[in-house]
Every structure is written in C-alpha cells, then in structure tokens.
Amino acid sequence: MTMAHTYQRVSAPSPHPYGQKGENVIVMESCPITALGMRNILAQSCGFADGVQLVSNLSEIPGLMHHRPAKLLIMELCGEEESVLDGLRLIALCLEHWPTTSMIVCTALDDPRVLQLLTASGIKGLVLKQEPAIALTQCVQQVIAGRRSYSHKVRQLLANHSAGGKALTARELDVLAYLFSGKSVTTAALMMHRDVRTVSTHKRNAMHKLGFQSDGELYLQGKWMAKTGPVFAR
Missing domain, CATH: 3.40.50.2300 (Response regulator)
Incomplete structure (x- = not known):
C-alpha cells in the first residue's frame, strides 16, 4: 500500500x-x-x-x-x-x-x-x-x-552511486534553471548580471557535482531537473 x-x-x-x-x-x-x-x-x-x-x-x-x-x-x-x-x-x-x-x-x-x-x-x-x-x-x-x-x-x-556528494549552491541552481529553460550561458549571464566567465564556472561546477562530463550528458541524463509537476483537475 x-x-x-x-x-x-x-x-x-x-x-x-x-x-x-x-x-x-x-x-x-x-x-x-x-x-x-x-x-x-x-x-x-x-x-x-x-x-x-x-x-x-x-x-x-x-x-x-x-x-x-x-x-x-x-x-x-x-x-x-x-x-x-x-x-x-x-x-x-x-x-x-x-x-x-x-x-x-x-x-x-x-x-x-x-x-x-x-x-x-x-x-x-x-x-x-x-x-x-x-x-x-x-x-x-x-x-x-x-x-x-x-x-x-x-x-x-x-x-552503487558515487558521483556527486556535494550540494549545489544557489548560484549553480540559478544557472541550471536558466539553461534548462532554453537560455544560453551568455543570456544567463546577462539576466543574472554576472560575467559570462563566472556563469560558465557555475555551470562547470554544477556539472562536476552531478557527474556529467559534457553538455550532451547534462541535457540528456539531467532532464529530470527540468521535469515539472503534473496538473490535476480541480
């Protein structure tokens, strides 16, 4: 049950x-x-x-x-x-x-x-x-x-899962949110009022914590991050 x-x-x-x-x-x-x-x-x-x-x-x-x-x-x-x-x-x-x-x-x-x-x-x-x-x-x-x-x-x-082990920071989560909403690193940097190199570092650190080695892995294996909740009839 x-x-x-x-x-x-x-x-x-x-x-x-x-x-x-x-x-x-x-x-x-x-x-x-x-x-x-x-x-x-x-x-x-x-x-x-x-x-x-x-x-x-x-x-x-x-x-x-x-x-x-x-x-x-x-x-x-x-x-x-x-x-x-x-x-x-x-x-x-x-x-x-x-x-x-x-x-x-x-x-x-x-x-x-x-x-x-x-x-x-x-x-x-x-x-x-x-x-x-x-x-x-x-x-x-x-x-x-x-x-x-x-x-x-x-x-x-x-x-049997050894990747990660560290929590994502608030900035890393913000960057991932922009990326999974379809924004580029450059656009994310503009919207966050941050240098593009800083945002790139946040992205790289987040990928390392998640165990992803490439953008392809991030978007294919990390698609759960963009998953939204179901809509129920009221």
Whole structure:
C-alpha cells in the first residue's frame, strides 16, 4: 500500500510521543488524494492530529513559513507547472532562513543523481512515493526524534552511486534553471548580471557535482531537473 492509497476516514488518535498538539506541519503535494493520505499517516501514526497544512505548490511555502515557521515540512520536489530545480532552490532557501525546520522530501523521482543531491543538501529525511506507507511513518518518527532518515529503497539506489556528494549552491541552481529553460550561458549571464566567465564556472561546477562530463550528458541524463509537476483537475 503506497501513500496515495491511505485516503480513509481518520478517527481521533490517542496521545502520541511524536507529534504535539499545536505544532505546525506543512505538506506540499500536488495530488490531492496523495496529500490526504499523507495527512492521515501523520495523524494516525505520528500524532499530528491538527496543525497540518496542505499546499499544492512550492510557491506557497515561503509565505507560510514567514507567517509561522513549521516544525516539519514534507514536500515533493515540484508542484503544478513547477520544476524540480524550483524544489531544490526552495530547499536551499528554507535551510538558510528556517534552519530549525525539519525537512523531509517525499518524491516519485528515483534518479540516483537527484537522490544524491538531496542527501547532500541538508534535508533530514528522504522517502520515495513508490514505497509502502510505513516508510513515510518511520521517516517522520525518526526525523522528529532528531535523527536523519533515508528509506530502504533510497539507500539501495545510492549504494552503487558515487558521483556527486556535494550540494549545489544557489548560484549553480540559478544557472541550471536558466539553461534548462532554453537560455544560453551568455543570456544567463546577462539576466543574472554576472560575467559570462563566472556563469560558465557555475555551470562547470554544477556539472562536476552531478557527474556529467559534457553538455550532451547534462541535457540528456539531467532532464529530470527540468521535469515539472503534473496538473490535476480541480
């Protein structure tokens, strides 16, 4: 049973050692059924009976965090019409401005390169949507207890992957965002108000961290970076 299959009526949970009444939790997931399933997991198994806010886009998170920083943020890497690079940039933003918020990424993406980037980024937990619901439960419980938690499937996928190991900087992510939107290095430099050599260095450093040796590899094997979230009927 995956997280999308946990949509069911939830009875009031008994006192739980993990969640505390009034704690603020944000869940960013563009599929409404999966989002409700995740909220049910948080209520039934992790003790977060209230204070769980569901949002469907990454762009909603900064405003909520400015208003009231969350204790726990669980997020997919992209919402409707948002890219994976948007998600990576949001992670960097949250880690910079709200370092006490525990972040868990729950994603359908299983490319070892993106998983490597995420484990290097500073997030506390990482789990795949393809895994049973218990994987998210265990991840949340361990993160709330103060430990990092990567699911069994994530550890398996990373076991034989040696590329990377370092997080991309905000500038490197910006450069990649321009490149995957069809801009050239020269155009990116103009739009970023940076010297073209500086932007070229950011691009080269990003490619090295990702394990790409050429532009061809970047655009063919790194196409997950430009992947956007699905659009669901409302």
